[in-house]
Amino acid sequence: MPSSSSHNHSSLQEGEAFTTGNFSLAPPKIQFDTWPMLPFRILSLIFVALASPSLAQQPTPAPSGGTVTGHVTCSDTQRPARFAHVMLFGVPTEITTPPNADPNAKPDPAQIRAALKAYTGGNMVQTQTDIDGGFEATNVVPGDYYVFASIPGYVQAGSIVQAALAAGADLRKSIPDIPMVHVTADRSVRADILVNRGAAISGKVVWDDGSPATQVTVTVVSAKTKEIVIPPQFSMLANPPMGNGGGEFSTTDDLGHFRISGLAPGDYLIKAMLQTRMQFVMRNGVMNMGNMMDSPIFVFAPAAFHQADAKPVTLHTAEDRGDEEVTIKLAGLHSVSGHIASAEDHHGLNTAAVVLTDTQDKDFGRSANVDAHGNFTVTFVPPGTYDLLVTNAADTEPLTKKPTAFMTVESIHTLRSYQDGKQSVIVTDSDITGQNIELAPAKTTQKDIDIEELMKN
The missing domain is CATH 2.60.40.10 (Immunoglobulins)
Incomplete structure (x- = not known):
């Protein structure tokens, strides 16, 4: 079989594997990670891509660009958002529309290409506010940027993008409540941001005998029939990359407790994810990523394996709702x-x-x-x-x-x-x-x- 470097493939076919230079990643074997989880699947693929020497060792050009300054304020206290993360996110020129949610579907090649280009070809600057809530980003490549701010407990960027999509916004032109700036070389532009306190859900996950279920990932999903899926161009906003420690997921502690904050108002389903069997092996420094693994078990509150049997939770603006419980019944x-x-x-x-x-x-x-x-x-x-x-x-x-x-x-x-x-x-x-x-x-x-x-x- 000829080496993959001798082929120029323009599309990804069913069952084909991904390679980066001399690295090959077998086709995904675990099926039921749904389209809302697509950003994380793409993130892992991007990590593999960036591990390729030809992609990871590109020369860095001398910085030249404009400056963006501003101030981040908490809407509920009218006080500065101290040490908040600020992201200047290049406005994409095209948006890849995700398909309807299908838990059996594999990532579409267009989705993968769009996300890869967003990571390796897009413009993004991350910085942090000071003790007074002010920030300054320098040497910003000229272009148009959305300016997001992120702090635990406040509505996250991914949720804002989802709400904009639900309202029919064209993400190439504007996102409600998010400032857009046009950066030019050797000039300064200002963007002030107001972050809104999000709602929160807390509770615990237990086994059917009442004992705490520890190290279980808990998340919330929209109770709507069709989940609004973030386009791949915005996949890096889907929680972890802004590094704020918040977001729409949590891991249960030794008492089975979880807390999820920064939620926009709406109806949600609480979903616990339990990984039942997986094994990764390293032999003589070589990582085997394709060892035995089962799909995770998903359990919806209060104790349902099927989403249709889940009980929705309605959250109002800045509401802090506690005492929710998820029971994992394996008997x-x-x-x-x-x-x-x-x-x-x-x-x-x-x-x-x-x-x-x-x-x-x-x-x-x-x-x-x-x-x-x-x-x-x-x-x-x-x-x-x-x-x-x-x-x-x-x-x-x-x-x-x-x-x-x-x-x-x-x-x-x-x-x-x-x-x-x-x-x-x-x-x-x-x-x-x-x-x-x-x-x-x-x-x-x-x-x-x-x-x-x-x-x-």
């Missing part, structure tokens, strides 16, 4: 196991993703990867009727391990790809075994995609 859940093999010689396939999707609730599912012999076990499955889908099936072997700029990662080479397989599974009151599926070889073998070429097209 009564079962496993589905089997074997994935070649239809030609019946050998077990060492690479494949197995996905169970509830036929009555397409937003609910569980997934797992096969082991080196083609065996799989999908755990913690509620009773119901499911479609069992086998995808990304292949015979693979490790590639020669070569270091990137930051780490050495074990990647894989696909020897042969196989067609997808599907069958029905009914889970009642016991574990299901013997779900054995044999797959015919695919007409073509999946190819690696050079992420640097992906960015150019």
Whole structure:
């Protein structure tokens, strides 16, 4: 198989892998991380891209630009927002519209290209206010910028962008309540910002015996039928990059307590995410990122696996709501196991993703990867009727391990790809075994995609 550097791919096909120079990232194997989580999936991909020496070691031109000054004030106290994070965010010239939320969908190539270009080709400056709430950003590349401010407990930039989208705003032109500045070389422009106190939700996550569930990630999602998804050009605003310690997620402490602040008014569902099985291995300094991993369990408050059974929480401006509780009830859940093999010689396939999707609730599912012999076990499955889908099936072997700029990662080479397989599974009151599926070889073998070429097209 020719090296990926000899190909110029203009689009990403189903099942193809990402590469950066000599680094290859296998196709995503865990399915049910929904489109609202897309920014984080893109963030991990961007980290891989930036690990490529050709991208990470670009020469830095001498700084030349304008200056942006201003002041950040807390609307509820009318006092300065001390040591708040301020982001000058280059106004994008194009917006990639995300598709309808689909928990089974893979990131679209256009989404990936747009986010990569936003990170590697966009303009952004981060700074911080002083004790009086003032800030100054220097050597700003000429252009148009939105000016966001972020401080724990106040409505976050991502929420502001979502609200603007819901109101029909054209993000290329303006965002309500967010100043836009035009920066020119060797000149100073001012932008004053008012941050609004957000609402908060606090409570605890417990097991079905009442004991605290620790290290569980808790987030909130809109109770609306269709979630407003931030375009990839704004994906860096979706919580962590501004480094403020706040945002719309929390991790439970030793008592199972969580607190989520900085929320805009609205109706929300509280969702707990529990990772049940994962393993990362490093051997002699080489990181293996494709080890055994199951999809996380999502539980909605008060104790629902299906979003339709969740109880919405209504938050008003700056409301601080406590005593919410999420119960994780694992009793009564079962496993589905089997074997994935070649239809030609019946050998077990060492690479494949197995996905169970509830036929009555397409937003609910569980997934797992096969082991080196083609065996799989999908755990913690509620009773119901499911479609069992086998995808990304292949015979693979490790590639020669070569270091990137930051780490050495074990990647894989696909020897042969196989067609997808599907069958029905009914889970009642016991574990299901013997779900054995044999797959015919695919007409073509999946190819690696050079992420640097992906960015150019």
